[in-house]
Amino acid sequence: MTGRMRLRILTILAIVVVASVHAQTRVQAQRATETPLAITPPQIQGGPAPFEPDLMRLSEILGALQYLRALCGANEGQKWREQMQALLEAEAPSGDRRNRMVTNFNRGYRSFQQTYRTCTPAANVAVRRYLDEGSKISREITARYTN
Numbered sequence: 001m002t003g004r005m006r007l008r009i010l011t012i013l014a015i016v017v018v019a020s021v022h023a024q025t026r027v028q029a030q031r032a033t034e035t036p037l038a039i040t041p042p043q044i045q046g047g048p049a050p051f052e053p054d055l056m057r058l059s060e061i062l063g064a065l066q067y068l069r070a071l072c073g074a075n076e077g078q079k080w081r082e083q084m085q086a087l088l089e090a091e092a093p094s095g096d097r098r099n100r101m102v103t104n105f106n107r108g109y110r111s112f113q114q115t116y117r118t119c120t121p122a123a124n125v126a127v128r129r130y131l132d133e134g135s136k137i138s139r140e141i142t143a144r145y146t147n
Helices: 003-034 053-069 079-091 096-115 121-145
Strands: none
Touching: 003 053, 053 079, 053 096, 053 121
């Protein structure tokens, strides 16, 4: 399997997972209302990949979702951490890029850990927004950087 194919498969997997969780979150929100990739990324003359900022943001979103979904009782286990691991394996198996992605994941996790001790309506709003943003980033990377 080519690196490009693996990136495509991982991106599609991420979109499917985010979309399914997003749908599940919307159903839960409605109920609550009723009852209170191993590809060498494209380089620009030795510079970072053009989608580098998007990957860093996606890493942070995955960290936030790992914390918030567990806090709000989603019973997903390590789902978002596993998605991050798959992204790392595909995009940054080692080195500085991997370290930056892990740092962003941890930042997303810790920022909400410091803010939320219990699931609140605001936490649920944050989850929905992050699911939307993560899905959008995944779609944009796929549309721009795969055939």
